[in-house]
Structures are given as C-alpha cells and as structure tokens.
Amino acid sequence: MANSSSHVASFVPFVFTIFLIFNIAKAQSNVTRGSSLRPTGATTSWLSPSGLYAFGFYPQTGGYAVGIYIAGIAERTVVWTASRETLPLSNNATLRFTTDGRLVVDQPQGQQISISDTRGIGATVASMQDSGNFVLYDSDRRTILWQSFDHPTDTLLVGQRLVPRQALLSCVSETDHSIGIFKLSMQSDGNLVQYPNLGFPNGPSTAYWASGTFDKGPNVTLNLDSDGFLYLLQNSTFYIRNLTKGGYPREDAIYLMKIDVDGIFRLYFHNLSNTSQNESSFIWASSTDKCRGLGLCGVNGYCALMNEAARCRCLPGFDFVNPESWSSGCKRNYTAETCKIQDGNEGNLSQMMTTLKNSRWEDTAYALPKASNQQECSLACMKDCNCEAALFTGDSCRLQKLPLRYMQVRENEPNVGFIKVYLSSVSNGSDPTIYTSIEVKKVRQVMFFVIGVSIISFAILILLLSGVIMWRSHVWAYKKISEHVNVQLFEDVGLRAFSYAELEKITDGFKEELGRGSFGIVYKGIIESSMKIVAVKKLKQELAQEGEREFQTEMKVIGRTHHRNLTRLLGYCCDHGPERLLVFEYMTKGSLADILFDPKSKPSWSERIRIALDIAHGIFYLHEECETPIIHCDIKPQNILMDEYGNAKISDFGLAKLLEHDQTKTSTLIRGTRGYVAPEWHKKLPITVKVDVYSFGIVLFEILCCRRKLDNNLPSDEAILQDWVYECYETNELFKLVNDADVDRKTLERMIKIGLWCTQEDPSLRPSMKIVVLMLEGTVKIPVPPNPTSFLSVI
Ligand SMILES: *[C@@H]1O[C@H](CO)[C@@H](O)[C@H](O)[C@H]1NC(C)=O
Ligand SMILES: *[C@@H]1O[C@H](CO)[C@@H](O)[C@H](O)[C@H]1NC(C)=O
Ligand SMILES: *[C@@H]1O[C@H](CO)[C@@H](O)[C@H](O)[C@H]1NC(C)=O
Ligand SMILES: *[C@@H]1O[C@H](CO)[C@@H](O)[C@H](O)[C@H]1NC(C)=O
Ligand SMILES: *[C@@H]1O[C@H](CO)[C@@H](O)[C@H](O)[C@H]1NC(C)=O
Ligand SMILES: *[C@@H]1O[C@H](CO)[C@@H](O)[C@H](O)[C@H]1NC(C)=O
Ligand SMILES: *[C@@H]1O[C@H](CO)[C@@H](O)[C@H](O)[C@H]1NC(C)=O
Ligand SMILES: *[C@@H]1O[C@H](CO)[C@@H](O)[C@H](O)[C@H]1NC(C)=O
Ligand SMILES: *[C@@H]1O[C@H](CO)[C@@H](O)[C@H](O)[C@H]1NC(C)=O
Ligand SMILES: *[C@@H]1O[C@H](CO)[C@@H](O)[C@H](O)[C@H]1NC(C)=O
Ligand SMILES: *[C@@H]1O[C@H](CO)[C@@H](O)[C@H](O)[C@H]1NC(C)=O
Numbered sequence: 001m002a003n004s005s006s007h008v009a010s011f012v013p014f015v016f017t018i019f020l021i022f023n024i025a026k027a028q029s030n031v032t033r034g035s036s037l038r039p040t041g042a043t044t045s046w047l048s049p050s051g052l053y054a055f056g057f058y059p060q061t062g063g064y065a066v067g068i069y070i071a072g073i074a075e076r077t078v079v080w081t082a083s084r085e086t087l088p089l090s091n092n093a094t095l096r097f098t099t100d101g102r103l104v105v106d107q108p109q110g111q112q113i114s115i116s117d118t119r120g121i122g123a124t125v126a127s128m129q130d131s132g133n134f135v136l137y138d139s140d141r142r143t144i145l146w147q148s149f150d151h152p153t154d155t156l157l158v159g160q161r162l163v164p165r166q167a168l169l170s171c172v173s174e175t176d177h178s179i180g181i182f183k184l185s186m187q188s189d190g191n192l193v194q195y196p197n198l199g200f201p202n203g204p205s206t207a208y209w210a211s212g213t214f215d216k217g218p219n220v221t222l223n224l225d226s227d228g229f230l231y232l233l234q235n236s237t238f239y240i241r242n243l244t245k246g247g248y249p250r251e252d253a254i255y256l257m258k259i260d261v262d263g264i265f266r267l268y269f270h271n272l273s274n275t276s277q278n279e280s281s282f283i284w285a286s287s288t289d290k291c292r293g294l295g296l297c298g299v300n301g302y303c304a305l306m307n308e309a310a311r312c313r314c315l316p317g318f319d320f321v322n323p324e325s326w327s328s329g330c331k332r333n334y335t336a337e338t339c340k341i342q343d344g345n346e347g348n349l350s351q352m353m354t355t356l357k358n359s360r361w362e363d364t365a366y367a368l369p370k371a372s373n374q375q376e377c378s379l380a381c382m383k384d385c386n387c388e389a390a391l392f393t394g395d396s397c398r399l400q401k402l403p404l405r406y407m408q409v410r411e412n413e414p415n416v417g418f419i420k421v422y423l424s425s426v427s428n429g430s431d432p433t434i435y436t437s438i439e440v441k442k443v444r445q446v447m448f449f450v451i452g453v454s455i456i457s458f459a460i461l462i463l464l465l466s467g468v469i470m471w472r473s474h475v476w477a478y479k480k481i482s483e484h485v486n487v488q489l490f491e492d493v494g495l496r497a498f499s500y501a502e503l504e505k506i507t508d509g510f511k512e513e514l515g516r517g518s519f520g521i522v523y524k525g526i527i528e529s530s531m532k533i534v535a536v537k538k539l540k541q542e543l544a545q546e547g548e549r550e551f552q553t554e555m556k557v558i559g560r561t562h563h564r565n566l567t568r569l570l571g572y573c574c575d576h577g578p579e580r581l582l583v584f585e586y587m588t589k590g591s592l593a594d595i596l597f598d599p600k601s602k603p604s605w606s607e608r609i610r611i612a613l614d615i616a617h618g619i620f621y622l623h624e625e626c627e628t629p630i631i632h633c634d635i636k637p638q639n640i641l642m643d644e645y646g647n648a649k650i651s652d653f654g655l656a657k658l659l660e661h662d663q664t665k666t667s668t669l670i671r672g673t674r675g676y677v678a679p680e681w682h683k684k685l686p687i688t689v690k691v692d693v694y695s696f697g698i699v700l701f702e703i704l705c706c707r708r709k710l711d712n713n714l715p716s717d718e719a720i721l722q723d724w725v726y727e728c729y730e731t732n733e734l735f736k737l738v739n740d741a742d743v744d745r746k747t748l749e750r751m752i753k754i755g756l757w758c759t760q761e762d763p764s765l766r767p768s769m770k771i772v773v774l775m776l777e778g779t780v781k782i783p784v785p786p787n788p789t790s791f792l793s794v795i
Helices: 004-022 374-382 433-465 468-476 487-492 500-506 544-559 592-596 605-625 690-705 721-730 745-758 769-777
Strands: 030-032 045-047 053-060 063-070 077-081 094-097 103-106 112-114 125-128 134-137 144-147 155-157 167-171 179-186 192-196 220-224 230-234 238-242 253-259 265-271 281-285 301-306 309-314 318-320 330-332 351-357 389-392 397-400 416-422 513-517 520-527 532-539 569-576 579-585 640-642 648-650
Touching: 045 125, 053 125, 077 155, 077 253, 155 220, 167 253, 179 220, 179 253, 220 253, 309 318, 351 374, 374 389, 374 397, 374 416, 500 520, 500 532, 500 569, 500 579, 544 569, 544 579, 592 640, 592 690, 605 640, 605 648, 605 690, 605 745, 605 769, 690 721, 690 745, 690 769, 721 745, 745 769
Parallel strands: none
Antiparallel strands: 030 125, 045 053, 053 063, 063 077, 094 103, 103 112, 125 134, 134 144, 155 253, 167 179, 179 192, 220 230, 230 238, 253 265, 265 281, 301 309, 318 330, 351 416, 389 397, 389 416, 513 520, 520 532, 532 579, 569 579, 640 648
C-alpha cells in the first residue's frame, strides 16, 4: 500500500547504494531562499541527497524547461515539468527561490512565471527528495506548502497518488514536454479513463481505455508501489483493480508509470546498477496496440502499423499538414473544393469516391440517406455537395463533412468508408494526376461502378421515392436562382425548412444569446436528433423591410456557395408571420474579433498567417470562383467566425451584392462598417470587388498586429493602425508593430506589403484576390507598395 512513511523507509538502503555507485556527492538536500539556477553553466540543478533526482533546467525543443528528472541514470528521464503551458523557456531564463519564498522563473523579456502556488505564504526551505518529490516547507520546516507530487504531469512515481479529478497529460514529443494530445483521467465516479486531450468535450464515445471501475464512487486513487505494483484503491483501503501484478525486484530498481506521447500508459523499469543501460524498458502497457490512442494522427489521418511501429497516413487525396508532426493531421493538398453535382452521363468528372475498408471515425453525420449497399451509400455522398465522406455500416449510410476526427482503420472494423476526391478544379491550382497516381486503379474501378449504379439507382429512386428531392437537386445545378425568392427552391439546395416551434425548442426558447449583429440576434441551439449545435439568427422585426432583404440575400448568396472558408447555412424558417430566422453551423471559437483582441486568446504568429490565408481563400472564392461574383461588402473581424479546428470562415452575407449579368461594377448606397469601408464608397464612385480587397487589407493589419484598426488609447501617431503601419514600413521599423517572440521578420514584411497594396486608395492599384492569395502563399514576388494615400481623387 502506498503509505508515504513506510515508503521512505523502504527507500533508505536503496538510496545508500546509489550514493556509493554514482558517487554524486554534491547533494544539496535543502535549498535556501535566494538560491538560483541558470540553464547553462556550472549548476543547472538541485540534486536530491543521493543524487538520484534533480530539480532544475534541462533541454527542451526550442530552449529549456524546468522540472524534475532522474539524474542517476545514463538517459535523462524527465518525471515532472513545471509550467508546461509556457514552454520553452529561453536560455537566458533564471530559476529563483526568491528571498520572500516563492519559486519563480524569470524570463529575459521581464515576465515572471510562478512555479508553485503556496497561497501567499512564503516558503522557508525547498527540498528535492530522493522519492522524486520536490517540496516547499513552511517556516517550521515541517509543514508542506507545496509539493510536485500533488501536481502530476505525465508521470506517476512510486509513492505518488493520482487522486480523483486529477489527470496525467502526455507530452508533445520525447523532447518537447509541453502538453500533448492524450490524457489519463482519474474520474470522481471511480473510473480511470484515457481520452484524447484536444480541447473537445470527451465522453464514453471518445474513451479509448478504461479501468471499468465506474461504480466505485468518489474516493478511488491510482497508486504505485516500489515493487512495480500499480493499482486502484478505494477509500485508501480496498484494492479494486490491480493493473500490474507487482512483486518485481526492488533492489537497485526504479519504477515509474508514464502516459507516453502515443497515448498509451506504461510501467517503466530502470536498473540502477547498470549505468550504461540506456533503454528504459517497460514491463506493462495499458495496450499492446500502438495505434490505440484515439486521434493519434490528427484530423483526416489514421494510424496503421508498419513493421510493428505506428505510422500515420492521410486519406486519399490528402497530405500531412506538417510532416514533422503527424498529430497535426492532414488536409486536402490543393485548394479547389468547388462542388458540382455530377450528372453521371455527361460532362467531365471532377470528383470521385475512393473506398477505405475497415474504417471508422467520429460520427457527426448530418444525413442518413437510405442505402442498402455500399455503392448506394457512395453514390449518395457523390450526389450531395455537402458530403465529403460517407460511412456504410451495414445498416446505415452516414454522410459527413470534413474533417474526420478520431479516424481508425483496423481489421476487425466492419464498416466501409468513402472519401470524396476532387480531380480537377476551377482554379487549376494543382496537378490532378497526383491523386490518380496514388489511387488510380481504385478510383477508376469504383467510379466505373458508381456511374453504372448511379443510373440504375436514379431510376429506382425516382420510382420508389417519387424522385422529388433528387430531381430538384439535379435541376438546381444548372438552374439559376431567380430574383424572386422561391422558398421551395432552397430545399433543393439542401437547406432545411424549420418550423418556428421547432426552432423555439432547439434554442430552448431563445435562451442563450451568442451575439448581436446589425440585423438581428444570434442564439445557440441544439438539434436533439443529431446532437448538432447550431447558431440560430433571428432577424430583427422592426427592420421588416431590411430584414426581409437580408434574409433573401443571405439565402441567395449562401445557397450558391460551398467553400470551407464560408459559414454554412443549414436551414431557415419563415412560417411564423413576419419572423425570419436562419440556421447556421455553430462556430465553437466565436468570431475572429473575440480571439484577436483578447490578449488571453491571442493566436500564435503561424495561426495568424493561416487565418489571413483562410479569409483570402474565402473572398477569392466569392469573387472569382462563384458562378456569379459576389461582393461581401462587410469584411471585418466580427464577421469572420472560427471553428474548432481554428479554420476561419466568412459569415454574415446580409450586405452582400451579387454582380449579375457580367457586371463588374455596381453602384449602391454605402454599406459596410466604418473603418473597413473603401474610400471610393465615400466618393460615391461605382464599386467593384476591390472594396472587399480594401477591407481585407485592414483586417490583415489587425490580424498581424492583434489590435483594432482604431485605438484611441494609443499615442496619436499610432491610433490609426493603417497609417501607423505605413509609417513603420517607411522607416523600416516593422518590429514596432508586432512584439511577439515567434514572429518571422521576413514573413511580417511580406504580409505588411500585401496589406499596403490592398489598402491603396486607388481601387485599380489594389491587386485582385487571386493575386493576394498568391502573394500570401509566397508564390509571387511583391513589389514595393506606394504610399496608400498617394492617389488623390478629384471627385
Ligand atoms: C541572452 O543574453 C545574451 C547576452 O546577455 C544576449 O546576447 C541574447 O540575445 C539573449 N537571448 C535572448 C533570447 O534573450
Ligand atoms: C532539510 O530540511 C528538512 C526539512 O526541513 C530537514 O528535516 C533536514 O534535516 C534538512 N536537511 C539538511 C541537510 O539540512
Ligand atoms: C467509501 O467511502 C464512502 C464515503 O466517503 C462510502 O459511502 C462508501 O461506502 C465507502 N466504500 C466502501 C466500500 O466502504
Ligand atoms: C472520501 O473523499 C472525501 C473527499 O475527498 C473525504 O472527505 C472522505 O473522508 C473520503 N472518505 C474516505 C472513506 O476516505
Ligand atoms: C490485488 O492485489 C492485492 C494486494 O496484493 C490483493 O490482496 C488482491 O487480492 C488483488 N486483487 C485482485 C483482483 O487480484
Ligand atoms: C540490473 O543490472 C545488473 C547488472 O547488469 C544485474 O546484475 C541485475 O540483475 C539487474 N537487475 C534487474 C532487476 O534486472
Ligand atoms: C547493462 O545493460 C546493457 C544494455 O542493456 C547490457 O548490454 C550490459 O551487458 C549490461 N551490463 C551489465 C554489467 O550487465
Ligand atoms: C546512452 O544515451 C546517451 C545520450 O542519449 C548516449 O550518449 C550514449 O552513448 C548512450 N549509451 C549507450 C550505451 O547506448
Ligand atoms: C500534393 O501531394 C503530393 C504528394 O505528397 C505532392 O507531390 C504535391 O506536390 C502536392 N501538391 C500540392 C499542390 O501541394
Ligand atoms: C472535357 O474536358 C476536355 C479537356 O479537358 C474538353 O475538351 C471537353 O470538351 C470536356 N467535355 C465536356 C463534356 O465538358
Ligand atoms: C492546369 O495546370 C497545369 C500545370 O499547372 C497545366 O499543364 C494545364 O494545362 C492546366 N490546365 C488547364 C485546363 O488550364
């Protein structure tokens, strides 16, 4: 049993041996106030009396970390890491046990990271103990104010307990001790469970290992004894589950339990009398299947064993987002995702279905069409613009959008998956042969079959189901939506008509408000049948006229679009008098304005670049890839929504303008939001798609600098962001704009130049969105931008 005093006793002879063997005599058992450590130099750590454990700096990807490691063996084994959210630490950091008894790390930029929380009481002495516990004592030198054993990271040491509501979180990699993507959670229901740790809610469906002790109540703990016995104890008394047998040799041996980078937790053994032994061997693992960790390969990827090692693979037509980091998942490695409903008989095929046998993924199906076999299921997805993947389970066909999460391909899985692959694209951004070279035979075979089946099943469906829905979607692909909104038609676009009562139920009586726009209020709701969270926008009634226009515009515009950087309209409601409601997919992360202007959620530099690119892709699609060009007219951070994967999506098409009949210009009353509106609007000149380019430029500056376009709290020369940017650009002092450590200066300069081009007063000088995308991607050179205000209009 894990009783700490008996534990220390058992440690004594063992500690003595190590002392002799390693002859590490510089042990400083007690650390006094005023002591400090640096990552480099003579003393980088404080050792335990025997020298077995050390508390101090050790290398970590990109710098250093502070924590506890086993110093007495050849291979440095980290068992605890401080402040994992703020890694890496700079090589100029200092760890200090301050004169007022706090344990802190001072970073060169002046920030101070607090390592221990002693609730305001200054500790008198600190001690690295031979058990691997680092303890801060009160002035009586006995009362424990703080100890590392109470704050486990990814490792459980002998004598340490994982108590209810605590969890071990895996590391990012063997050399990066930041928080990784798996957790082992000691739940208050008594169950010990492994989940992905990706920031999404977990539940039974995402658990990939459990002790099964869910009925044992709130006092269950996980314990490890010095003979390698790992077990769950209830009320500190009853053995309720023995994970290992225990009884392993205690002599010169050290055991520890760790949740590894791959999400499996293992009991490790180190032989202390063989100093040259490097390989830490494990004697027990929670699973022998190395692909067990759910989400190991990120979204759109799956794990497969190859020569006993876990390997990540991407779906057909996908590529790793970051080949160095598999868990970052896969994405389509080309941009075009324009959906055209295939007729099957005529036209060039632009999309196909590939099969992936024995697969399974998180079920977020949005539709379950009738399908009695694999081919019908594959066809159903093929025919549906919203569908990116389908899973045929034998009795259901589950259509789904990307990304696919928690994907697994394993032999005993009876389901068959289908993935849509786009072969040619409107923008011709990439070479379609890439995909055929990977999956050419399969694609062709499946496709051949699909076409055959499509004709037959079309006929059958028409006969059986009167063909109403299929027919209309078929017609829609070619038919132009008329100016007179025909609600019936929206159903064909895949939009669902909700009744008002239904929406009332979904939103629980319009209870939870998500936000307010100029045209109405947005509420959160849950569609119970599919557990899908949605955003319901209720258009203001006072603005009956305006509201109706907004409603119709939004329906018209979104009905015509399909792009991953535009929010999806799922349905509408207009059966309740003048009330008009729109149902959108719910964006978990809120608006770009929410995350950008809040220092707590400020995105990293690389995330910001990605967001800018996402927005540019969305606008490019609206301007140049749609059948009818669409001017959004109100691009601003409040109208960019963020999904759970950090994808930016343009929303709020209420002000958008369709350019019909080969129009390139239009004139209209001023629309949009002050500060983002292009100057030609104030001059009452005809407007073009370039007004969105201007707004994008302003938003780009805001993204890069994480501040608002206008901030009157700043000195007057900095208040207007756009002017301040140009000033800094001209004086070659761009670093004044962005003070983050991770900013790449070359990229910053490129981005600023793009923004300056976009915000030129003369619309004709502004690049098209296509050029903007190319410039953002770094494929075209960016000339030196002129002063944006050099264009002096006489009008
Ligand atoms: C660390 O300090 C050295 C000298 O004091 C300085 O040259 C270097 O730039 C500093 N590094 C960081 C990351 O602050
Ligand atoms: C270190 O501190 C502990 C607890 O305060 C004390 O029991 C022990 O005697 C001290 N050891 C040394 C070598 O000062
Ligand atoms: C454990 O303690 C709880 C109260 O904390 C008690 O309700 C429960 O019956 C105890 N379990 C056993 C097996 O004694
Ligand atoms: C169970 O846990 C609660 C709170 O953690 C504690 O108050 C209680 O004494 C514990 N019961 C037993 C029998 O350990
Ligand atoms: C678990 O281990 C304890 C202590 O060795 C033993 O008393 C108990 O019977 C074991 N329980 C099971 C289910 O093996
Ligand atoms: C540890 O290594 C020593 C020397 O190689 C060996 O004699 C001893 O049996 C090993 N101990 C264990 C528990 O494997
Ligand atoms: C120590 O371990 C290494 C690697 O496992 C082994 O090759 C070597 O023989 C061991 N040394 C002794 C003295 O057993
Ligand atoms: C053990 O690992 C260290 C560093 O990882 C390496 O320098 C050393 O050669 C290794 N020793 C053996 C016996 O593999
Ligand atoms: C797509 O992936 C293939 C294979 O990994 C690669 O050769 C090709 O360059 C990629 N295409 C694009 C546009 O990134
Ligand atoms: C299919 O594409 C080819 C060239 O890519 C073109 O010549 C042909 O006209 C297209 N067929 C149809 C039906 O669009
Ligand atoms: C698409 O691009 C490829 C190379 O990038 C080029 O060879 C091909 O002619 C282009 N096709 C069309 C239809 O523009």
